[in-house]
Amino acid sequence: MKTRFLSRWMIAIIIVSVSFYGCSNQDEDFDSITNNVVDPVDNGNTNGGTTGGGTAGGGTQASTQGEITLYSVLGEAIQLQVNYQVTGQDLTYQNDVARHQELWGQTKDVVPSSHRNYMNEFMIYNGEITGSAGYVYETASDLSTWQMGLAINYADDQNELLYTIIHEFGHILTLNNTQLDASVSSGACGNYFPGEGCSKAASFINKLYDLGWADIWSEYQQAQGSETALQAFYNQHQDRFVTNYAATNPGEDIAEVFATFVTMSGQPAGNTIAERKILLMYDEPELVTLRDYIRSNLFGNRKSVSLTPGSWSRANTIGTHTSSYCGVTNRH
Numbered sequence: 001m002k003t004r005f006l007s008r009w010m011i012a013i014i015i016v017s018v019s020f021y022g023c024s025n026q027d028e029d030f031d032s033i034t035n036n037v038v039d040p041v042d043n044g045n046t047n048g049g050t051t052g053g054g055t056a057g058g059g060t061q062a063s064t065q066g067e068i069t070l071y072s073v074l075g076e077a078i079q080l081q082v083n084y085q086v087t088g089q090d091l092t093y094q095n096d097v098a099r100h101q102e103l104w105g106q107t108k109d110v111v112p113s114s115h116r117n118y119m120n121e122f123m124i125y126n127g128e129i130t131g132s133a134g135y136v137y138e139t140a141s142d143l144s145t146w147q148m149g150l151a152i153n154y155a156d157d158q159n160e161l162l163y164t165i166i167h168e169f170g171h172i173l174t175l176n177n178t179q180l181d182a183s184v185s186s187g188a189c190g191n192y193f194p195g196e197g198c199s200k201a202a203s204f205i206n207k208l209y210d211l212g213w214a215d216i217w218s219e220y221q222q223a224q225g226s227e228t229a230l231q232a233f234y235n236q237h238q239d240r241f242v243t244n245y246a247a248t249n250p251g252e253d254i255a256e257v258f259a260t261f262v263t264m265s266g267q268p269a270g271n272t273i274a275e276r277k278i279l280l281m282y283d284e285p286e287l288v289t290l291r292d293y294i295r296s297n298l299f300g301n302r303k304s305v306s307l308t309p310g311s312w313s314r315a316n317t318i319g320t321h322t323s324s325y326c327g328v329t330n331r332h
């Protein structure tokens with residue numbers, strides 16, 4: 001599992017200042033790098049927090065990155081696939097199957113059955129090691145299926161949790177095989193190349209790139225040299241981004257635009273590039289249907305959720321060169 005967990009790239013929302021296992025900080029080859037994202041927020045919760053005690057739980061697979069329980073997604077239900085060997089607090093988390101089901105229920109409020117075929121695995125994990133609240137990565141080399149992970153230890157704040165799920169779903173929506181062609185290399189790609197494959201001309205991410213990134217791409221690449229430069233890049237182009245975090249890269253941008261599109265009560269009235277990115281999503285019937293689905297579940301009568309754009313605790317941070325791009329290779 002370690003190999004699997006680390007060798008494929010993940011998109012992670014990092015909420016503490018820890019280094020990612022296996023990350024190379026010096027990746028300069030933009031086209032070949034992956035998009036792990038480390039958010040430099042320091043919430044003071046950077047120690048390992050070992051609790052000790054307890055009996056080793058579940059199966060025989062070692063937990064190396066905080067893995068607790070892996071489920072297969074079967075339509076409406078999740079089915080136990082792996083219980084990792086864990087102890088202490090993680091064993092308590094593992095035994096709290098009811099909580100796993102609650103997290104799955106909230107995930108289903110965001111991911112409708114029409115899109116659950118993209119998501120064949122659901123991981124409950126402890127985010128302390130990776131410092132992440134959620135992540136996705138592809139479970140098929142053609143990008144047709146994905147795993148979503150949710151950090152059970154960071155899931156207590158419902159608004160944060162739901163925002164995280166929406167953001168992660170935004171990645172699956174924009175990086176799956178209807179959007180990208182994984183068989184086309186960066187050299188042969190005439191459109192935006194996010195790392196996993198070549199984006200199709202009419203894909204959401206290619207349209208977003210054309211609108212808000214293409215003309216500043218070399219400036220953005222130069223800004224990868226330092227955190228100061230990246231912050232200056234953001235300051236210079238603030239009206240292009242819905243949050244600071246969106247300026248991390250086009251992949252994070254589109255996940256943040258999607259989350260803003262979903263959580264904002266109506267269409268933006270202005271004409272900034274950030275607003276035009278949101279309006280791009282209103283032009284896509286699939287995304288409008290998803291927005292309606294999520295909003296009726298989260299803001300309808302049966303739920304009381306208070307989610308506003310940019311309210312997410314990580315929204316005001318920006319990924320940095322040294323922590324945003326990890327050389328987790330073995331791309332396929």
Ligand SMILES: [Zn+2]
Pocket residue numbers: 011012013037167168171251252255
């Ligand atoms: Zn993300």
